Amino acid sequence: GGIITQTPKFLIGQEGQKLTLKCQQNFNHDTMYWYRQDSGKGLRLIYYSITENDLQKGDLSEGYDASREKKSSFSLTVTSAQKNEMAVFLCASSMDSTNERLFFGHGTKLSVL
Amino acid sequence: AQKVTQTQTSISVVEKTTVTMDCVYETRDSSYFLFWYKQTASGEIVFLIRQDSYKKENATVGHYSLNFQKPKSSIGLIITATQIEDSAVYFCAMRNNYAQGLTFGLGTRVSVFP
Numbered sequence: 001g002g003i004i005t006q007t008p009k010f011l012i013g014q015e016g017q018k019l020t021l022k023c024q025q026n027f028n029h030d031t032m033y034w035y036r037q038d039s040g041k042g043l044r045l046i047y048y049s050i051t052e053n054d055l056q057k058g059d060l061s062e063g064y065d066a067s068r069e070k071k072s073s074f075s076l077t078v079t080s081a082q083k084n085e086m087a088v089f090l091c092a093s094s095m096d097s098t099n100e101r102l103f104f105g106h107g108t109k110l111s112v113l
Numbered sequence: 114a115q116k117v118t119q120t121q122t123s124i125s126v127v128e129k130t131t132v133t134m135d136c137v138y139e140t141r142d143s144s145y146f147l148f149w150y151k152q153t154a155s156g157e158i159v160f161l162i163r164q165d166s167y168k169k170e171n172a173t174v175g176h177y178s179l180n181f182q183k184p185k186s187s188i189g190l191i192i193t194a195t196q197i198e199d200s201a202v203y204f205c206a207m208r209n210n211y212a213q214g215l216t217f218g219l220g221t222r223v224s225v226f227p
Contacts, residue, residue, distance in 0.1 A: 033214055042204065045214040058214055090158065102150075102215065104158040 002027035004105035006091050011110045015083040021076045021108045023091030032074040033092040033102065036060055043090065049074055050096070078110070085112040115140050117205050119218035126195055126225055133180070134190045134221045136205030145209040147188045149177070152202040152220070161203075164188055192223075200225045 004025045013019045025032065031050050035043040045058030047066035055066050065077040074091060088109050092102040116139040126132045138147065147164045162174045164181050172179045180189035192199055202222045206215040 031213075035217075040219065042219040043206075043215075043217040045216075048214050050213065056213060088156070092158075101148075101160045101163070102158075103160075107156050 002029075002103070004091055004093060004103055006089075006105035006108050008108060009106070011108055013078070013081040013110065013112050015081060015112060017078075017081045017112075019078040019081055019110070021078075021089050021091075021110075023074045023076070023105055024072055025074075025091075025093045025103070025105075026072065027093055027095075027103060028071070029093035029103070030071070030096045031094045032068065033094075034058075034064075034066060034074065034076045035090045035092065037088045037090055037107070038086075046089075047076065081110075081112040083112055085110065115145075115207055115209060115216040117207055117216050117218040119205050119221050121221045122219075123222040123224065126223065128197060128225050128227050129194055131191060131193045132195055132199075132223055132225075133192075134203055134205075134223070136188050136190070136218055138186050138188065138205070138207050140186075140207065140209050142209040145207055147179075147181070148206040148208075148215065149179070149188075149190045150204045150206060150217075152204065154201070158204075162190070195223075195225045197225050197227065199223060 033048040034046040044060045046060045049068040052071045067075045088107040091105040145166045149161045152158045164172045178191045202220040204220045205218040
């Protein structure tokens with residue numbers, strides 16, 4: 001078994017601020033993902049990484065940067081937080097890019113004042 | 114582009130009965146993979162079941178089963194003998210052979226009452 005740990009659990013930011021969300025997994029999985037979940041809009045893929053130092057853009061990558069410096073960690077940066085933005089950011093991992101059984105973290109809830 | 118549509122926003126059922134959720138998808142690819150995930154009230158998301166497009170038999174895992182109708186681009190989830198703890202939001206998702214990551218539907222909230 002393993003676990004995905006996302007930090008922080010709650011993040012409050014100011015408009016225009018750069019905010020970083022972190023994700024660690026101990027499954028030894030190759031592929032990691034960042035999804036955004038808005039109320040009533042399901043999950044949308046922001047970035048994914050199929051291996052250390054790899055980055056691939058998802059459908060929602062504009063306004064975000066990502067970093068995969070180690071196999072076990074994948075961070076996401078909101079480059080400029082939007083006023084009144086509120087969403088949950090979910091990190092996930094899978095054994096490899098063809099195995100889409102995803103394991104999810106519990107999420108980081110972002111609120112922008 | 115892929116698209117996944119779940120038209121039912123919420124369903125209420127009585128415990129120990131069967132609930133069926135709909136999902137239709139759009140893809141131009143002949144080979145693709147379909148999934149159902151469950152999100153509990155705590156926010157935890159867990160994988161439930163998977164159907165590969167080339168398989169004719171409907172997948173079954175425990176009290177979860179799928180109704181795969183390929184000509185209709187439909188992959189329904191059936192939960193039999195529902196329990197209170199089956200109350201959750203259920204997401205349908207898909208991936209084709211070339212895309213990475215999953216495309217999710219908007220989810221169906223299931224409430225199971227005693």
